[in-house]
Amino acid sequence: MKRVLSFLRALAPEQQVIRLLAASVLLGGLVGFIISLLQWVVLRALLESVEGLPIWAAAISPFFGLAIATLTLRTIGRGITPSTSDEHIRAYHEEAPYLSGRNLTPRLVAGIATIGLGGAVGLEGPSIYTGSVVGLKLSRRLRRWLGKDSAKILMTAGAAAAVASLFQAPATGVVFALEAPYRDDLANRALLPSLLASAAAYLAFISTPLVQAERVLPFAFDSGVGTAQILGAIAIGLGAGFGGRAYAWCVRRAKAIAADHSAFRAVVVGGVLLALLAVISNEAAGDPITLGPGVATIRWLLEDQRPIIMVLFVFLLRASATFVTVGAGGTGGFFIPLAVQGVLFGTVVGNGLESIGITGVSGNLWPVLGLAAFLGAGYRTPLAAVMFVAESTGGGAVVPALIAAAVSQLVAGPSSVATGQKVERTGLVEGKANSPVGNVLKPVIFTVTPDSTVYEFIHNLAIGQQLKTVPVVDGARYVGLCTVSACAEVERDKWPTTLIAEVVDRTVPPGSPHWNLRDAMVAMRKSEQDMLAIVGDDNVFLGVVSAEDIVRLEEIIAVTQ
Structure with a gap:
């Protein structure tokens, strides 16, 4: 019963x-x-x-x-x-x-x-x-x-x-x-x-x-x-x-x-x-x-x-x-x-x-x-x-x-007498992707300067903080990204004398705080990086958006949906 x-x-x-x-x-x-x-x-x-x-x-x-x-x-x-x-x-x-x-x-x-x-x-x-x-x-x-x-x-x-x-x-x-x-x-x-x-x-x-x-x-x-x-x-x-x-x-x-x-x-x-x-x-x-x-x-x-x-x-x-x-x-x-x-x-x-x-x-x-x-x-x-x-x-x-x-x-065609109609529904993740990237911008605690050495980066940040990619910042200005893979190409005995300025990746363009999250994801995919630096006027470094944070957001939404 x-x-x-x-x-x-x-x-x-x-x-x-x-x-x-x-x-x-x-x-x-x-x-x-x-x-x-x-x-x-x-x-x-x-x-x-x-x-x-x-x-x-x-x-x-x-x-x-x-x-x-x-x-x-x-x-x-x-x-x-x-x-x-x-x-x-x-x-x-x-x-x-x-x-x-x-x-x-x-x-x-x-x-x-x-x-x-x-x-x-x-x-x-x-x-x-x-x-x-x-x-x-x-x-x-x-x-x-x-x-x-x-x-x-x-x-x-x-x-x-x-x-x-x-x-x-x-x-x-x-x-x-x-x-x-x-x-x-x-x-x-x-x-x-x-x-x-x-x-x-x-x-x-x-x-x-x-x-x-x-x-x-x-x-x-x-x-x-x-x-x-x-x-x-x-x-x-x-x-x-x-x-x-x-x-x-x-x-x-x-x-x-x-x-x-x-x-x-x-x-x-x-x-x-x-x-x-x-x-x-x-x-x-x-x-x-x-x-x-x-x-x-x-x-x-x-x-x-x-x-x-x-x-x-x-x-x-x-x-x-x-x-x-x-x-x-x-x-x-x-x-x-x-x-x-x-x-x-x-x-x-x-x-x-x-x-x-x-x-x-x-x-x-x-x-x-x-x-x-x-x-x-x-x-x-x-x-x-x-x-x-x-x-x-x-x-x-x-x-x-x-x-x-x-x-x-x-x-x-797409014409309608009603303004404000959208083409179709977007899921929670896709809707979030349309929001300004500034809403999910994360300030970075750890950065590295161009005059630091590869040895300092490997021991203090890669091993000490378990970071694979770190923004390179000169004063307040963004320079590029420093990665473990780039530093690993330097011979170990040259780590103490090789500067970060010599291995920094300057080819990855930074994002703008006026972008939406979708733009940031596209930029990371094109550059094959899991991190995107966000800069303001005069290339002033503001923070980063990481693929890990986006994945975590998707997991949270999937659980709560």
């Missing part, structure tokens, strides 16, 4: 894991409620009111939104940037992730004003930022209960909960939060907490009386898999890959413009351009569909059979509105704007495919494939894009969407 009880105890999760999962559920419920309130304020109370205004009033609304956002960030926010989801990614890659709770209110207000008054960006940016801050706050409050390593996990779980509740797509929230920090990898340590937080957030979101349970994208069909679907997916994937690459470049350029120009000029110029785009779209499409994140654009597209030239024109108008909003300092995200661009792009390409004889598929397939490919290429989150398609369509287009997203990644 005792063995049975011991076996059952071994199967049970550790107490700290159970606490972390319980905290994830609490976090998810809290974030889901906050996002439901945020969505109601932005999309229902503000944006729907703006869309109901006369065209002249609706057209100038984004100007006031940008003005409020800029003023809030510069006063209450004390000059902080409009970045939201980028801040989450930046914090994720820090050894000790930190997001200031004081910055949450100004960034939220800026996002509400930008999007609620018609800026062409998405609500997921402020939502992700909110979920991340709440997750970090909760981890700090419960640090004794959860342990010090819970911060990054709960921050990721909070971001997943925000996306899951906003799009009413729990699986998409999980995959997006795990995929967003890297272009070619996953932040998989937070998988289980993110799953629980997303599920709890979704349930909390749909349980509040402020919102209704509905799909963000109104598609539901079963496309099947055949030659037409595969060929169409490849064609759309190729086009969307290049399109997403160009879109990401334009977003980065718009961010640079916002940083380089005065806030007043950016708001005025941006407000005028957004007003013109709203008027043009209203005249051309019968609705100011450049306002807001873009869900209204999808409704417009599905209401009637639109001419392809008009769809292409709206594609350009929507993209321009997003770039102008970002360049004018607006606060928001790109998930829904990218998805909308993909739907429009897929519609245009799909019409071209049908004109050359690729037919026999559901009319909704091409927009959905465009969504998966364009969103995956622009954000470098192909799995999240496909999962979003699966949850939006009831799983009817998963296989073609996978093909389109995969093809788009092949041509998308």
Whole structure:
């Protein structure tokens, strides 16, 4: 009986894991409620009111939104940037992730004003930022209960909960939060907490009386898999890959413009351009569909059979509105704007495919494939894009969407609308290798001068201190390295008269304190030495980095990992 009880105890999760999962559920419920309130304020109370205004009033609304956002960030926010989801990614890659709770209110207000008054960006940016801050706050409050390593996990779980509740797509929230920090990898340590937080957030979101349970994208069909679907997916994937690459470049350029120009000029110029785009779209499409994140654009597209030239024109108008909003300092995200661009792009390409004889598929397939490919290429989150398609369509287009997203990644390059993404995870040792060499620089107690003799080096340092390699220093200046092997080549009876200056190895270049540890390891490998001297200005000797210390560091990390 005792063995049975011991076996059952071994199967049970550790107490700290159970606490972390319980905290994830609490976090998810809290974030889901906050996002439901945020969505109601932005999309229902503000944006729907703006869309109901006369065209002249609706057209100038984004100007006031940008003005409020800029003023809030510069006063209450004390000059902080409009970045939201980028801040989450930046914090994720820090050894000790930190997001200031004081910055949450100004960034939220800026996002509400930008999007609620018609800026062409998405609500997921402020939502992700909110979920991340709440997750970090909760981890700090419960640090004794959860342990010090819970911060990054709960921050990721909070971001997943925000996306899951906003799009009413729990699986998409999980995959997006795990995929967003890297272009070619996953932040998989937070998988289980993110799953629980997303599920709890979704349930909390749909349980509040402020919102209704509905799909963000109104598609539901079963496309099947055949030659037409595969060929169409490849064609759309190729086009969307290049399109997403160009879109990401334009977003980065718009961010640079916002940083380089005065806030007043950016708001005025941006407000005028957004007003013109709203008027043009209203005249051309019968609705100011450049306002807001873009869900209204999808409704417009599905209401009637639109001419392809008009769809292409709206594609350009929507993209321009997003770039102008970002360049004018607006606060928001790109998930829904990218998805909308993909739907429009897929519609245009799909019409071209049908004109050359690729037919026999559901009319909704091409927009959905465009969504998966364009969103995956622009954000470098192909799995999240496909999962979003699966949850939006009831799983009817998963296989073609996978093909389109995969093809788009092949041509998308390293571009992404999210700054701060890394290519892939680095292990603890590799991450340490990227740190400045000055962080691990070891002062040297034993050195030898050029006018010392080989006899003194052998007896006092090689034998007396068991040192194989010793830096040669003249006053404060580095000269080179003295090794046992070099001294051993001198005849023993000449040791007392042979100076170190005659055997010193001057061919090994010293390192700089501005190098990282990886640079030091490469230099030691090239010189075939197990020690590298580090010098400052005027060749002043500062200390050494040794291969032995690096190996010891790797062993320590391997044990503690």
